[in-house]
Amino acid sequence: MSRFRNRLTLTYVLMVGLSVLVAGIYMAYSFKESHIKQLEQTMVQEIKMLDTTLDWRSFDTAEERSEYYTSWAKALQQATETRVTFVLADGTVIGDSSYDVNSMDNHLQREEIQQAANGYFGSIIRFSNTLNENMLYVTGPIQHPGKFEGYVRLAKGLAEVEAGVRQFLEYVVIGLAGLFLAAAIVSYRIAQKLTRPMEDMTRVALRIAKRDYSARVEATGKDELGQLGSAINAMADSLEEQVNEIRENESRLRSVLDHMMNGIVMVDANGRVGLMNGKAEQLFGLSCKECLGKNYTDIRIPSELQVIISEVMMYRNYVQHETTVYYPEERLLDIHAVPVYYTDEEWAGLLLMMQDLSELRRLERMRSEFVANVSHELKTPIAAVKGFAETLLNGAIQDAETAHSFVQIIHDESERLNRLIGDLLELSKIQSRQVPMQYSPVHLPSLLEQTVHILKKNADRKEIEITLEVTDDLFIEADEDRLRQIVLNLLSNAINYTPEEGKVKLCARPIRVDSSIDSELDEQIEISITDTGIGIPKKDLPRIFERFYRVDKARSRGSGGTGLGLSIVKHLVESHQGTLKVESEVGIGSTFTIVLPIIQDAPIDFE
Structure with a gap:
């Protein structure tokens, strides 16, 4: 300008x-x-x-x-x-x-x-x-x-x-130079007065073109330039209002899409990907930038998906199909491909909705396994009780020594059945948060000494040496009964799976860990239980906290375990806002480590 x-x-x-x-x-x-x-x-x-x-x-x-x-x-x-x-x-x-x-x-x-x-x-x-x-x-x-x-x-x-004449021309030239200067100044002022509003309007128009819809023309007169400036301001107001509305709607749509549990992909009539939400990115292992604007055949999506899209693009019909994809990981997807039309029934493309059924199928499988395990665990003692009771009824009761042996077996199996049902009820209560945690200051050395004393006889029978290392005057805010149950279960397992004349070490000490909030360090308690037992194979380590999972079923059943102890321990530790990990090597032993906060900030609501 x-x-x-x-x-x-x-x-x-x-x-x-x-x-x-x-x-x-x-x-x-x-x-x-x-x-x-x-x-x-x-x-x-x-x-x-x-x-x-x-x-x-x-x-x-x-x-x-x-x-x-x-x-x-x-x-x-x-x-x-x-x-x-x-x-x-x-x-x-x-x-x-x-x-x-x-x-x-x-x-x-x-x-x-x-x-x-x-x-x-x-x-x-x-x-x-x-x-x-x-x-x-x-x-x-x-x-x-x-x-x-x-x-x-x-x-x-x-x-x-x-x-x-020359002198006259000199005067004319001098006058002309002065007139030029005066004319230049006056002309510049006039031109500036005429062009300044136009420059302002041009700047505003360029800012609006660059999506700066807050730009406005300064107030002008009532002439044609003023009317043009007012029209530009009115246009900017309208554009800003419409763009804000569009952005708000787009933000709502994007928020909905990003928080959907299903993957959403939209493909236009030309086969180009026009929309993809975060769940779809996760399912495909791709980013929107890699896919948007590209043809669906040019991006790295499962071939099963490309076949479904091609079918809908060709026949323009609704398709529902369950398929397993193997990249970036194995998943079972429930795919719905819906043809999309404009209001005048003009073909617009298709909408692809994908639901990941992998977790659902895993939970269903776990439920089936749980029912099967519970049935099996209940059936074994019940079958024993029934069998020996029938034997007694058929005449074995006349033999006092045999009858006493059978009655003892019936008593032991009923006790095992009682423990199993008790553990199931306990685990159910812990998972459903039906029993609230009662936090109070706990003197940790006293609690650990009492727990060791309870299991001392079991250890002495196997000549197992139990070592306790704990810092004096160590207190922690916790549910005392639940904390004792955690240590008791882990220490009992260590004794049961450690051969005779083995060693078990129970250690508790304060530690500092990064809280990840402004790089502050939080003081916590670390409780570790180390044994020289048979150890756990590496392939079984990820599953030992599952209900009824046993590394050695015969050995576990012989030790009187229900297969629920570690699962109960895991949920109790999490209820204390702590972490539980295990390190083990076959033939050398295992170490279970619990890290708990000294102060419970607030109970976690899992519902």
Whole structure:
């Protein structure tokens, strides 16, 4: 816009300057013509006066005649500062104030002489090589029969006239320069006044084009520019309102799509991917940037999916299909491909909705396994009780020693059944949060010593050495009964799975861990139980906290375990907002490590 203003200013200046220059040249030309005209009239008057006042004589010889007229010519030149020449009718020069007449050519063909030969005064301007200036020649006819018949020519240099014209032109140039400067300033001001609103409107329009819808034109007048500015402001208001509404709707749609549990992909009529939400990115292992705008055949999606999309693109019908994909990981997907049309039933593409059924199927499988495990675990003691009871009923009760043995087995199996049902109920209560945690300060050394004392007899029977290492005066905020249950279960497992004359170590100490909040360190308690037992294979480590999972089923059942102890421990640790991990090596032993916060900030609500 500044270039436009400069061009407008230059145009104004050139127009004014050209007008002044033309006027100046015209005035200089008029001045020169007027001056020459006046000079010419003066010279005509002088010729007429000379015609009436000069004593025209007759001479016997040409020498006398030339001498007479030459003397007069010189006298007249001194009086009028004008060159005077007397020329006869045949063109012979008989007197001149500046040159020797004998050396002068015949003047009959001179233009001014030819004009005077027609009976009127002739005049011409001609450059004089001798004087190196322009000369004005004025010639008048003279008729004195018997005395002089010919022409009187007066010549005057135009140096003064041209000097005056030059001086006048200098004044014109100086005035023109000043006028140029004034015109430039005034024109710039005028152009600025005209273009500033246009520049403002242009800037606002460019900002709006760059999606800055807050740009507005400054308040202007009521002229056409003002009306245009008001129209631009109204347009910006409307655009801003519409864009804000679109952004709000887009934000809502994006929020809904990003938080959907199903993957959403939209493919347009040309097969290009136009929409993909975060769940779809997770399912495909791709990002939106890699897919948007590209044809579905050019992106790395499962071939089963490409077949479904191709089918809908070809036949434009609804397709529902369950399929397993193997990249980026194995998943079972329930796919719904829905054809999409515009309001006028014009084909728009398709919408792909994908639900990951992998977790659902895993939970169903776990439920089935759980039911099977519970049934199996319940069936074993019940079958034993039933079998031995039937044996007693069939007559074995008569043998006192056999009857006592069978009754003891029935008692043991019923106790095992009772423990199993108790553990199931306990695990169910913990998982459902039916029993709230009762937090209170717990003296950890006392709790650990009591737990070791409870299991001391079991350890002594196997000659297992139990070592307790705990920092004195160590307190923790916890549910004392639940914390004792955690340690008791882990310590009992360590004793049960450690061969005779083995070692079990129970250690508790305070530690500091990064809380990941402003890089602060939180003080926590680490409880570790290490044994020299049979160990756990690495392949079984990820599953040992599952319900009823046993590494060695025969050994576990022989030890009287229900297969629920570690699962209960895991949920109790999580209820204390702690973590549980295990490290083990077959034939060397295992270490279970619990990390609990010293202070419970707030109970976790899992519902």
